[in-house]
Amino acid sequence: MKKILVADDEMSIRLLYSEELKEEGYEVYQAANGREALEIVEKIPLDLIILDIKMPEMDGIEALRQIKEKRPDLPVVLSTAYGEYKQDFATWASDEYLVKSSDLEDLKAVVKRYLKE
Amino acid sequence: MASERAAFLTQMVEVLTSTVSFGERLNNMVHLLARNLKVDLSLYFGLDKARETLLLNVSSQGPIPPHLRLEFPLGQGLVGETARTRKPTVVHRQQPGVSAANVALEKLHPAYQTLAAFPVADDNFLYGVLILVDRTERSLSAAERQGVQLTCLMLAAALRQAIVQEEAKKRIAELSVLFEVGKALSSTVELDELLERIVSTTAKVITARGAALHIINTATGETRVSSRYGQIPPESPALPQITPSGAATEPPYYEGESTDATGHTHYCLAVPLTFKGQLTGTLGVYDKFNPNGEYLPFDPENRQLLFTMAGVIVNAIENALTYQQVEDLAERNERMVRNLTALQEISQIMLTSVQEARLQEIVLQGLTLEHGLGFDRAVILMVDEATQTLRGAQGACRMPLTSDLPNLKALQSPPPGMIPVADWEVPLRADQGPLALAVLRKSPYHHHQTVKEPGLPPALAGKYAAQEFFVAPLVVKDRATGVILVDNQASGRPLEPERLHALQMFATQAALVLENAHLYSTIETNNRELLLIRERMLESDRLAALSSLASGMAHEIRNPLVSIGGFARRIAKLVEPNSPLRGYVEVIQEEVTRLEKLLREILDFTGENLSYYGDHELAKLIEDTLILVQRDLDGYKIKVLREFAQLPRLHCDDRQMKQVFYNLFQNAIQAMSHGGTLSIRTFPVEKSDGLYAATSISDTGSGIPMEVLHNIFNPFFSTKDYGTGLGLAIAQRIVSRHYGQIEVNNEIGKGVTFIVTLPVAKYCLVKDVGQGAVPASVLKTPRGGRQ
Numbered sequence: 001m002k003k004i005l006v007a008d009d010e011m012s013i014r015l016l017y018s019e020e021l022k023e024e025g026y027e028v029y030q031a032a033n034g035r036e037a038l039e040i041v042e043k044i045p046l047d048l049i050i051l052d053i054k055m056p057e058m059d060g061i062e063a064l065r066q067i068k069e070k071r072p073d074l075p076v077v078l079s080t081a082y083g084e085y086k087q088d089f090a091t092w093a094s095d096e097y098l099v100k101s102s103d104l105e106d107l108k109a110v111v112k113r114y115l116k117e
Numbered sequence: 118m119a120s121e122r123a124a125f126l127t128q129m130v131e132v133l134t135s136t137v138s139f140g141e142r143l144n145n146m147v148h149l150l151a152r153n154l155k156v157d158l159s160l161y162f163g164l165d166k167a168r169e170t171l172l173l174n175v176s177s178q179g180p181i182p183p184h185l186r187l188e189f190p191l192g193q194g195l196v197g198e199t200a201r202t203r204k205p206t207v208v209h210r211q212q213p214g215v216s217a218a219n220v221a222l223e224k225l226h227p228a229y230q231t232l233a234a235f236p237v238a239d240d241n242f243l244y245g246v247l248i249l250v251d252r253t254e255r256s257l258s259a260a261e262r263q264g265v266q267l268t269c270l271m272l273a274a275a276l277r278q279a280i281v282q283e284e285a286k287k288r289i290a291e292l293s294v295l296f297e298v299g300k301a302l303s304s305t306v307e308l309d310e311l312l313e314r315i316v317s318t319t320a321k322v323i324t325a326r327g328a329a330l331h332i333i334n335t336a337t338g339e340t341r342v343s344s345r346y347g348q349i350p351p352e353s354p355a356l357p358q359i360t361p362s363g364a365a366t367e368p369p370y371y372e373g374e375s376t377d378a379t380g381h382t383h384y385c386l387a388v389p390l391t392f393k394g395q396l397t398g399t400l401g402v403y404d405k406f407n408p409n410g411e412y413l414p415f416d417p418e419n420r421q422l423l424f425t426m427a428g429v430i431v432n433a434i435e436n437a438l439t440y441q442q443v444e445d446l447a448e449r450n451e452r453m454v455r456n457l458t459a460l461q462e463i464s465q466i467m468l469t470s471v472q473e474a475r476l477q478e479i480v481l482q483g484l485t486l487e488h489g490l491g492f493d494r495a496v497i498l499m500v501d502e503a504t505q506t507l508r509g510a511q512g513a514c515r516m517p518l519t520s521d522l523p524n525l526k527a528l529q530s531p532p533p534g535m536i537p538v539a540d541w542e543v544p545l546r547a548d549q550g551p552l553a554l555a556v557l558r559k560s561p562y563h564h565h566q567t568v569k570e571p572g573l574p575p576a577l578a579g580k581y582a583a584q585e586f587f588v589a590p591l592v593v594k595d596r597a598t599g600v601i602l603v604d605n606q607a608s609g610r611p612l613e614p615e616r617l618h619a620l621q622m623f624a625t626q627a628a629l630v631l632e633n634a635h636l637y638s639t640i641e642t643n644n645r646e647l648l649l650i651r652e653r654m655l656e657s658d659r660l661a662a663l664s665s666l667a668s669g670m671a672h673e674i675r676n677p678l679v680s681i682g683g684f685a686r687r688i689a690k691l692v693e694p695n696s697p698l699r700g701y702v703e704v705i706q707e708e709v710t711r712l713e714k715l716l717r718e719i720l721d722f723t724g725e726n727l728s729y730y731g732d733h734e735l736a737k738l739i740e741d742t743l744i745l746v747q748r749d750l751d752g753y754k755i756k757v758l759r760e761f762a763q764l765p766r767l768h769c770d771d772r773q774m775k776q777v778f779y780n781l782f783q784n785a786i787q788a789m790s791h792g793g794t795l796s797i798r799t800f801p802v803e804k805s806d807g808l809y810a811a812t813s814i815s816d817t818g819s820g821i822p823m824e825v826l827h828n829i830f831n832p833f834f835s836t837k838d839y840g841t842g843l844g845l846a847i848a849q850r851i852v853s854r855h856y857g858q859i860e861v862n863n864e865i866g867k868g869v870t871f872i873v874t875l876p877v878a879k880y881c882l883v884k885d886v887g888q889g890a891v892p893a894s895v896l897k898t899p900r901g902g903r904q
Contacts, residue, residue, distance in 0.1 A: 102681065
């Protein structure tokens with residue numbers, strides 16, 4: 001079973017994503033900020049990360065940088081409320097950039113694309 | 118006997134006091150003596166001026182032919198001996214030594230036997246010797262002797278009188294000459310006229326055919342003045358060289374003679390004119406002539422007269438020279454006053470306008486109007502700093518002078534005859550002729566045909582030509598802003614050096630006024646621009662605040678919306694298709710979708726997503742921004758130090774980056790309201806993730822108080838009475854949006870340094886947009902780049 005980490009400071013978002021992804025057949029971990037996300041990356045052999053940008057303690061950009069240092073192969077999908085970050089090159093280290101939407105079909109499609117065997 | 122003697126003496130007195138000329142009286146007396154004393158011959162030997170020789174002057178035999186002009190040196194023969202002893206003597210031929218000593222007398226009377234000699238002398242002087250000759254050997258009675266001696270005494274008195282008379286005549290002649298000369302000299306102070314009179318009077322009083330005068334400057338060897346009169350024979354030297362004579366007592370003079378082709382001898386006499394100072398001269402006369410028109414050599418009396426005249430002349434000439442200098446000075450002063458008056462009037466009129474073009478017009482009119490500087494043509498060229506060229510601004514020709522032009526007030530109305538100069542363009546290089554040189558050297562220039570310097574630049578060929586012209590730079594605060602070019606080509610009037618001086622004074626005035634006008638227009642433009650920029654900045658401040666709000670809201674609203682919508686969709690999946698709940702859930706989904714759409718539109722509207730990215734040079738961004746604050750920098754007397762490193766271009770939104778610098782500059786300026794130094798430095802910073810370009814902006818203000826330091830980047834925080842408090846917050850936001858950083862180094866009492874660090878290398882590789890060349894050496898492989 002593929003392991004996905006959802007890192008977002010909003011509990012409701014974490015819950016929504018987890019529910020949806022579990023339904024798709026993935027094992028889902030959660031983190032409330034970048035630091036927690038990094039801890040999980042250290043411990044768990046993850047297959048994909050869904051990362052929010054605006055988070056307390058450590059934001060998604062810094063987390064992305066450190067994750068890519070540890071696991072360059074690990075796909076990271078940025079999922080954020082800020083559309084404009086898409087233009088900023090620091091986020092381009094991510095494999096995908098999605099603006100959060102209540103319609104999760106795009107997100108699921110992206111995940112599926114990265115995790116198909 | 119006594120009556121005979123009395124008769125003899127009476128005759129003698131009658132002869133000697135007669136009114137006939139002295140020579141005749143002497144002649145008569147000698148004859149009378151011979152007759153009365155019944156001697157064969159009576160002779161008078163006169164002592165010459167040198168008082169060395171006695172010459173036979175008169176003989177009772179009549180006129181003396183040249184071969185009988187006897188002479189005896191003092192002490193020789195009876196004549197010489199009597200002159201020496203001053204004692205009457207009677208000798209006879211057979212007495213020893215008499216015949217031998219007086220052989221010469223045998224020419225007059227070969228058979229003489231008796232010689233009687235009487236000195237003609239008074240108490241002081243011996244004038245000559247009287248000799249009586251007879252063929253018989255006889256003696257003179259005491260009475261005869263006494264009679265002759267008395268006669269000799271009377272003769273001496275008459276001679277003395279004659280000499281005195283002669284002297285007096287000479288003195289009178291000399292005095293009248295001097296009077297003549299004095300009259301001529303005092304009749305004028307005009308140098309030329311004076312010199313003419315000197316030479317003509319000199320020639321006349323010496324009765325010479327010609328006269329010439331030269332005055333030479335000994336320092337330069339140049340002839341200062343010269344004048345000539347009458348005929349100067351070509352054989353004689355025009356400028357006689359007077360060499361000092363060997364004798365210390367005799368002043369130096371020149372005397373020469375030459376023979377022309379026809380065999381005539383010409384004479385020349387010249388004496389030096391000795392002036393005070395550096396002048397020296399000669400006064401020469403040529404060819405003295407007698408009433409028959411024969412040329413004669415000059416005698417010592419002429420020489421003496423010439424010397425006397427030279428002394429008088431020198432004074433007169435010196436006076437005239439001084440007078441001429443004073444007149445020259447007065448004329449120059451008058452010209453100066455005229456120029457200054459014109460300058461003053463023009464400058465007053467110049468103050469009536471601040472429009473550059475109008476002022477140029479006024480300057481040109483001042484240069485070309487007859488009542489102004491009165492040049493035929495004038496052109497103003499201004500320096501174009503950007504292209505380093507001189508460009509024609511305006512040019513004008515002199516207006517025809519109307520008689521009803523009372524003063525320079527006319528400047529205020531009509532435009533002069535304009536010369537088209539808009540296409541004049543002269544590069545500011547030393548090889549581009551006098552116009553460029555005047556700017557580069559900041560010095561005026563007078564071009565005329567004899568100077569070796571090049572004329573007008575080839576750029577003006579076919580547009581303008583002048584053999585002689587002035588160029589005066591327009592210099593303000595040691596900076597040449599342009600040049601004025603003037604000439605008198607049309608009228609051919611000379612361009613005197615004084616006029617260049619006046620032009621330069623005028624140019625100084627004009628430069629200042631034109632510069633003021635230029636500054637005024639620059640300030641006007643700058644003000645307009647600043648107003649626009651300020652408006653734009655205020656707007657962007659407001660927009661930034663709004664978008665910041667909207668962006669914050671987006672984050673706050675979007676997340677709950679995603680949750681609400683997301684969970685609504687999840688519920689919808691669980692609800693039975695026919696359940697009434699399904700409709701409710703769909704409403705929630707639709708509304709959330711609508712809200713999300715609205716949110717996107719708001720963000721689009723606030724421009725949060727709009728960026729103007731491009732490749733820009735950091736130094737240029739800084740310089741462009743400095744222009745916006747230049748007025749404040751000048752106003753607060755803040756010096757700007759720049760130190761820019763060579764850096765690759767930045768990929769950034771230039772407007773936003775300028776906003777960052779603008780805000781930081783504004784803070785620095787406000788911290789230095791009493792003056793200071795704004796130091797701007799750019800330098801590369803190597804970080805673990807690539808190359809960054811850093812800009813440090815330091816002020817020399819008092820620093821940020823510790824208690825507010827932690828707040829400075831917070832929005833709406835301000836220590837100022839004015840301002841939004843968003844300045845640093847916006848700067849920080851923009852910098853962080855560019856993935857850079859703002860740091861602050863605060864030193865209380867010394868100032869604040871903000872350091873803006875922006876990434877350069879990583880971005881350029883990641884986003885291969887193909888614009889902005891970046892050297893490969895600075896490119897770094899980004900970590901985790903999208904492949």
